[in-house]
Amino acid sequence: MKRSSLQTAALLLVPTLFVACFFMVPLIYAVGLSFGLPNFTAESYHHLVDSPVYRIVYLKTLKVALITTVTCLLLGYPTAYFVSRLHPRARATAVMLIALPFMLSVLVRNYVWMTMLQDTGVINRLLMNLGFTKEPVQLMYNQLGVTIAMVNMLVPYVIFPVLTSLMAIPPNLKVASASLGGNRLSTFLRVTLPLTATGTAAGALLTFIIALGFYITPAMLGGPREMMISSLIAFNVREVLNWPFAFSLATTLLGSTIVLYLAYRAVAPRGVVVKPI
Amino acid sequence: MTRFNRRTFTKGAASTAFVLGAPAIWSSPARAAQELVFVGFGGAYQEGQTKAFFEPFERETGIKIIQTTGVELAKLRAQVQSKNVEWDIISLPDRLRSTAQQDGLLDKIDYSRFDKSDILPETVSEYCVGSITLAMQITYNAQTFAPGTAPVSWSDVWNTQKFPGRRGMYTGVTYTLEFALLADGVPKDKLYPLDLPRAFKSLEKFKRDAVWWTQFPQVEQMLLSKEVSVSPWTRAPALILEGKPFGISFDGAAITYEGWVIPKGSKNYDAAMKFIAFALQPQRQADLTKYIAFGPTNRKALPLVDPKVAAVLASKPENFKQGFLFSGDYWGPNLTKVTEQFNEWRLK
The missing domain is CATH 3.40.190.10 (Periplasmic binding protein-like II)
Structure with missing residues (x-):
C-alpha cells in the first residue's frame, strides 16, 4: 500500500523540525558569531590567516585524517571481505567483536594504547626480551602512535559499510562471472569491486570526516607537533572564552569539509545497482 | 526561549503539589x-x-x-x-x-x-x-632515585647529566613557562610578567626529548611505568598518603x-x-x-x-x-597570546 505524500510529509515534519531547531539554528548562530554578531567584522578570519600556526595546523589535521582514512581502507576492506565469506553464525560473532571496542570510552582506549606503545610498554618489552632490539623503538609520541590508535577507533566505519555492500551482491553473479571465463581475480576486479565502490567510498568519507574532529588521541599519543585544529577550537571555547575566534576556526573547518564532500560527489563512483531480471 | 530544566520542573511539580496538598500544608509551618x-x-x-x-x-x-x-x-x-x-x-x-x-x-x-x-x-x-x-610541583618516582639523589629544584630537573631519565612536561604555557624561567635562574619574586623569549629558550632543551603530556591523570601511569623519571604534577600528595612510591619537592612549586x-x-x-x-x-x-x-x-x-x-x-x-604564588591574574589576559606563541614554537 502506498502512503499518501501528506502522510509522508507529516512523518518527516518532526525530525525536520528537530534538526532545524537543534542543529541548523545553533550552527547559523555560530557562523554569525564568527563574524562578530551582532556587528559585522572579519577580524577573527584576518587573525586566522595572519598567524602561521593555524595554516600549519589545518594542513596537519588534513594529513592525519588522510593517513588514517587510507590505512583504515587498506585494513578494513580485506577484513570486511573475509567476514562476508564466513558462516552466518561466525559472521555474527565477528561483527560483534568488531563493534566491541565501541563500548569502551575513547579515553580508556587511549590509555590502553599508551601502555602498549610506550618505551616501557608491552610491545617494546617483548621486542627487547626477544632480542629484536636493544633500544626501545619509538612507537608513540609521533605520527605512528597517533595513526595506530586512530585507525583502531575508526576502522569499523569502513568495515561496516563495505560489509553491507558485499552482502548485497547476489551470489549467482560470481557463478555467472566464472561461467563466462572469469578467474577469481578478474571476478573480484570486475564484479565485486565495482559493486562495493559506493559502500567503500561512503566508509572512507565517514572515516575522514570523523578523523578531522579528533584531538584527545593525537594529544595523548602524539608528540608536541601533533596538533589538531579541534584542540585549538576547544582551547578557545573552553579556556579563554574567545568564541568568535573558535567559531571562525570551526566555520573554516566545516567549509573545507563541505568543499571536500562536493569534490567527492563530483568524482565519486556512481553506484552500480543490480536489478533483478 | 525558556528552557525546561530540572528546576522549572521542580517548581511546576511543587505548585501542583501545593494545589493538591494545600489542606495538609496549611496546618504545618510553611517553609520554602x-x-x-x-x-x-x-x-x-x-x-x-x-x-x-x-x-x-x-x-x-x-x-x-x-x-x-x-x-x-x-x-x-x-x-x-x-x-x-x-x-x-x-x-x-x-x-x-x-x-x-x-x-x-x-x-x-x-x-x-x-x-x-x-x-x-x-x-x-x-x-x-x-x-x-594545591601545588604544581616536581614529582618523581621514588624508586628511580636513591634517597638524597632526587632532583629537588627546577635547575636539577633541567640538569639531565646529573639526574638521568626522560622528563615529563606539561603541554601548556601555564606553569611550564614559569618553571623554565626558574630553571634558568630567574628569582621567584621576579617571575611576573614572564620573560617569554627567555622561557622558550630555556624550554628548547626538552622540545624533542621530553614526553609532553596533556591530561593530568596521564602522569601517574607515566611515572609508575618509569616512562619518565620526573615531571611537574599536582596530584602526588594524595597518592603518597595512599602509599604510592612518589617523591615531591616544594622548591619552586607553583602554589595555586x-x-x-x-x-x-x-x-x-x-x-x-x-x-x-x-x-x-x-x-x-x-x-x-x-x-x-x-x-x-x-x-x-x-x-x-x-x-x-x-x-x-x-x-x-x-x-x-x-x-x-602562581598568578591567575597574569594568565587571564595573556593566555591566548602566549599560547599562540607556544604553539608556533611547538611546530617549529
Whole structure:
C-alpha cells in the first residue's frame, strides 16, 4: 500500500523540525558569531590567516585524517571481505567483536594504547626480551602512535559499510562471472569491486570526516607537533572564552569539509545497482 | 526561549503539589524548601566535599545541596548570558577565576558575612575567596632515585647529566613557562610578567626529548611505568598518603588555589553566601583533608589536620614559602597570546 505524500510529509515534519531547531539554528548562530554578531567584522578570519600556526595546523589535521582514512581502507576492506565469506553464525560473532571496542570510552582506549606503545610498554618489552632490539623503538609520541590508535577507533566505519555492500551482491553473479571465463581475480576486479565502490567510498568519507574532529588521541599519543585544529577550537571555547575566534576556526573547518564532500560527489563512483531480471 | 530544566520542573511539580496538598500544608509551618546547586570536578574530590561540606551543611541549615559535575567556563558563560543560571556555587581554580571575572561572570563575595582575617590573604579577592590550595610541583618516582639523589629544584630537573631519565612536561604555557624561567635562574619574586623569549629558550632543551603530556591523570601511569623519571604534577600528595612510591619537592612549586565563587545572577545568592561562610570554618576545611589531600585556606584549620597529611599540603607554611604564588591574574589576559606563541614554537 502506498502512503499518501501528506502522510509522508507529516512523518518527516518532526525530525525536520528537530534538526532545524537543534542543529541548523545553533550552527547559523555560530557562523554569525564568527563574524562578530551582532556587528559585522572579519577580524577573527584576518587573525586566522595572519598567524602561521593555524595554516600549519589545518594542513596537519588534513594529513592525519588522510593517513588514517587510507590505512583504515587498506585494513578494513580485506577484513570486511573475509567476514562476508564466513558462516552466518561466525559472521555474527565477528561483527560483534568488531563493534566491541565501541563500548569502551575513547579515553580508556587511549590509555590502553599508551601502555602498549610506550618505551616501557608491552610491545617494546617483548621486542627487547626477544632480542629484536636493544633500544626501545619509538612507537608513540609521533605520527605512528597517533595513526595506530586512530585507525583502531575508526576502522569499523569502513568495515561496516563495505560489509553491507558485499552482502548485497547476489551470489549467482560470481557463478555467472566464472561461467563466462572469469578467474577469481578478474571476478573480484570486475564484479565485486565495482559493486562495493559506493559502500567503500561512503566508509572512507565517514572515516575522514570523523578523523578531522579528533584531538584527545593525537594529544595523548602524539608528540608536541601533533596538533589538531579541534584542540585549538576547544582551547578557545573552553579556556579563554574567545568564541568568535573558535567559531571562525570551526566555520573554516566545516567549509573545507563541505568543499571536500562536493569534490567527492563530483568524482565519486556512481553506484552500480543490480536489478533483478 | 525558556528552557525546561530540572528546576522549572521542580517548581511546576511543587505548585501542583501545593494545589493538591494545600489542606495538609496549611496546618504545618510553611517553609520554602531551599536548595543550592553545586557544580564540581567529580571523583574522590567531590565525594570528600560531600562529606566535609554538603552533608553537615544540610543537617545544620536544612538547605539542600544539589550536586552536578563538569565545571566548564563555557557552560557558565552560556548560563549567565542566557540569564538562566543553574549553578549557585563553584570552587573555581584561580586561572579560570581570572577569566570568569574578566568576562563578568561572577557575583561579588559579601565579606560582611564572615571573618576573613584568618583566610590566606593571597586567596582573598573581590569575587572569590580561597577554598583549597594545591601545588604544581616536581614529582618523581621514588624508586628511580636513591634517597638524597632526587632532583629537588627546577635547575636539577633541567640538569639531565646529573639526574638521568626522560622528563615529563606539561603541554601548556601555564606553569611550564614559569618553571623554565626558574630553571634558568630567574628569582621567584621576579617571575611576573614572564620573560617569554627567555622561557622558550630555556624550554628548547626538552622540545624533542621530553614526553609532553596533556591530561593530568596521564602522569601517574607515566611515572609508575618509569616512562619518565620526573615531571611537574599536582596530584602526588594524595597518592603518597595512599602509599604510592612518589617523591615531591616544594622548591619552586607553583602554589595555586581554588576559590568559592557565585555565578552572576545566581537565584540563591543568600544561601550560597551562607554556604561559603560555613565551608570556610576551620573544622570543615580540616575535615576535607581526610578525604583528599588539598590544603586548607583558613590558617586555623591547619593545626586540626593530621600532621602526616599536613606535611604534603601546599598550605603548610614551610611548603608554601618554598614555592611561588602562581598568578591567575597574569594568565587571564595573556593566555591566548602566549599560547599562540607556544604553539608556533611547538611546530617549529
